[in-house]
Amino acid sequence: MPTPSRPRGPKPIRMDPDRILDAAQEVFARDGLRAASLRAIAKQAGCDPALIYYHFDSKEAMFTALLARRFPPILQELEVVAAPEDPRSTAFRLWEVVRIYHRHLKADPGIRSLIRGEIVHGAEGLSDLIAARLRPIVMAIRSILDQGIARGDLRADLHSLLATFFLARMQLEILDLLPTVLPRLMGLPHDQAVETGLRAWFDLYWRGVARDPLAPLPPLPELAADPLAIKETRP
Amino acid sequence: MPTPSRPRGPKPIRMDPDRILDAAQEVFARDGLRAASLRAIAKQAGCDPALIYYHFDSKEAMFTALLARRFPPILQELEVVAAPEDPRSTAFRLWEVVRIYHRHLKADPGIRSLIRGEIVHGAEGLSDLIAARLRPIVMAIRSILDQGIARGDLRADLHSLLATFFLARMQLEILDLLPTVLPRLMGLPHDQAVETGLRAWFDLYWRGVARDPLAPLPPLPELAADPLAIKETRP
DNA sequence: GCTCCAATTCAACGAATGTTGAATGATGGA
DNA sequence: TCCATCATTCAACATTCGTTGAATTGGAGC
Numbered sequence: 249m250p251t252p253s254r255p256r257g258p259k260p261i262r263m264d265p266d267r268i269l270d271a272a273q274e275v276f277a278r279d280g281l282r283a284a285s286l287r288a289i290a291k292q293a294g295c296d297p298a299l300i301y302y303h304f305d306s307k308e309a310m311f312t313a314l315l316a317r318r319f320p321p322i323l324q325e326l327e328v329v330a331a332p333e334d335p336r337s338t339a340f341r342l343w344e345v346v347r348i349y350h351r352h353l354k355a356d357p358g359i360r361s362l363i364r365g366e367i368v369h370g371a372e373g374l375s376d377l378i379a380a381r382l383r384p385i386v387m388a389i390r391s392i393l394d395q396g397i398a399r400g401d402l403r404a405d406l407h408s409l410l411a412t413f414f415l416a417r418m419q420l421e422i423l424d425l426l427p428t429v430l431p432r433l434m435g436l437p438h439d440q441a442v443e444t445g446l447r448a449w450f451d452l453y454w455r456g457v458a459r460d461p462l463a464p465l466p467p468l469p470e471l472a473a474d475p476l477a478i479k480e481t482r483p
Numbered sequence: 484m485p486t487p488s489r490p491r492g493p494k495p496i497r498m499d500p501d502r503i504l505d506a507a508q509e510v511f512a513r514d515g516l517r518a519a520s521l522r523a524i525a526k527q528a529g530c531d532p533a534l535i536y537y538h539f540d541s542k543e544a545m546f547t548a549l550l551a552r553r554f555p556p557i558l559q560e561l562e563v564v565a566a567p568e569d570p571r572s573t574a575f576r577l578w579e580v581v582r583i584y585h586r587h588l589k590a591d592p593g594i595r596s597l598i599r600g601e602i603v604h605g606a607e608g609l610s611d612l613i614a615a616r617l618r619p620i621v622m623a624i625r626s627i628l629d630q631g632i633a634r635g636d637l638r639a640d641l642h643s644l645l646a647t648f649f650l651a652r653m654q655l656e657i658l659d660l661l662p663t664v665l666p667r668l669m670g671l672p673h674d675q676a677v678e679t680g681l682r683a684w685f686d687l688y689w690r691g692v693a694r695d696p697l698a699p700l701p702p703l704p705e706l707a708a709d710p711l712a713i714k715e716t717r718p
Numbered sequence: 719g720c721t722c723c724a725a726t727t728c729a730a731c732g733a734a735t736g737t738t739g740a741a742t743g744a745t746g747g748a
Numbered sequence: 749t750c751c752a753t754c755a756t757t758c759a760a761c762a763t764t765c766g767t768t769g770a771a772t773t774g775g776a777g778c
Contacts, residue, residue: 262725282517285765296727298768303725307766365660409668410683417656418649425600425652433644448645452691461696497755520735531757533738538755542736 265303268293269314276358284358308374311362318359319381322352326388330395338396339454342415343468345389346450349419350471354442360420386412393457403459411457418453422446443471500538503528504549511593519593543609546597553594554616557587561623565630573631574689577650578703580624581685584654585706589677595655621647628692637692646692653688657681678706 271293275284286307290297304310325348328334329341336344353360362378390412396402422445430441450468455461506528510519521542525532539545563569564579571579588595597613625647631637657680665676685703690696 286767287765297766298728299726301767407683410680411687413660413664413680414653414684414687417660418653421652421656425648429648445645445648448642449649452646452649453687454691455696456687456689456691461690521737522735532736533758534756536737 263293263295263299263303265313266317268295268300268303269310269317272310272314273356273358276361277356281358281361311374312377314359315362315378315381318352318356319385322348323385323388325352326385330388330391332391332395337466338392338399338401339458339465340468341392342396342454343450345392345415346419346446347469347471347473349416350423350442350446353420354423357424360424364420386416389416396457401459402457406457415453418449419446422449446471498528498530498534498538500548501552503530503535503538504545504552507545507549508591508593511596512591516593516596546609547612549594550597550612550616553587553591554620557583558620558623560587561620565623565626567626567630572701573627573634573636574693574700575703576627577631577689578685580627580650581654581681582704582706582708584651585658585677585681588655588658592659595659599655621651624651631692636694638694641692650688653684654681657684681706 268289272284272289275289275292279288286297286300289310290300293300300307300310304313326345329344329348334341353363363382365375365378386409390408393402393406393408393411397404397406397408423442426441426445427438430436430445431438436444447468451465454465503524507519507524510524510527514523521532521535524545525535528535535542535545539548560583561580564576564583569576588598598617600610600613621644625643628637628641628643628646632639632641632643658677661676661680662673665671665680666673671679682703686700689700
């Protein structure tokens, strides 16, 4: 009788549930959200599929844990920018929103799929959970827009909820599509596609929401610049 | 031995392959693209799953047939609007693009999913096919923007390819999301969500691309208005 | 050193999926 | 009228999926 390749029982190195979530994130990025199976995730993590059920109640609970890990840091950063006391210009703050989104979502296509709602069909409870996580994020961005209207930086007739939807949603599309589309259609290097697309988008968006669309934008920091080192330089 | 519920052999009414495509479209709309199984489509069409394999080579071939049915009419209408001789204003023509998209895609979430690329993972050949169908559509819209730049209606520094991407992509999101999101967040009636969202989006977009963003938009026809009855009324 | 618990693996289940081959009845042409 | 072809159904296949129960082992605590 051949000995099994690996005996049962605990390994010398315990499997941290976070490592399973890391593996899930990688498989989502590689195979897409719907096609990511527990077996593929287990293989990526280097463990047995059944172990995932030891650490999480179900596949859906694993999604939930992924959400719980990703969303609070985003919300925390957004709430700093959305604080009514923030003295920086509305254009600068909105660009900060873009940068925060970019920083947290660029390396995680799986969470982008979750936000986009690709998993909504057939998992209604999960959909409610995502909506609950997303709502304060939307409200933080919206409050920046409302403050901008009140300060006279933005159009008085702006529909802040729809404008929030437009800003956040287009960024998801840019992060997912432009890195594969732009290099093929233009000669653009792969790693510049997102920066180019996001700046073009923000330029268009700002003219669309600003009270004075022809006034030049303030200098905007690069996407990947250190968030703490940035101070707005008023022209 | 019990007689089978329905004997074999051809039914009195033959199954038109188009009816199978209709059923597929309905199932896509109900269950989403990925969750739509051949058995569900066959049930919707009222036939056996194996019959689908008689009319189409595979599930992917059925997608292809769906594409072949949907895209040419869209392209044909777009090319009329994109003709360089078209004398109407750039704003009016771009709104016509929005209306054409809306008219053809509003009742077919499955085709929107295909356009959005949700099926890309795991079906690379299909992805190429969609790209080939999509390219002339993108180019038609882009040529309207390029003509608008040449006529002096749009900003000279506009990136027409990215602007095309922004316009067409956001419309997909609006068609899919706003009917479920807007009624819940605002008091908006379900059937007005898309019209409200698309007008707000076009208003923002136009300010973003126009050379003179503060000039008022011309009166734009309703989304569902008869395309042939519309003549631009210059103010 | 013994015991107990936590962590891990194995094997299997039931359901769903895309697909295929054989069987069967109707239809239309010779 | 007969026969070939077309359209349809049935039953089954192999595969994959999420999930579960039992078996196994290493280490911590006494």
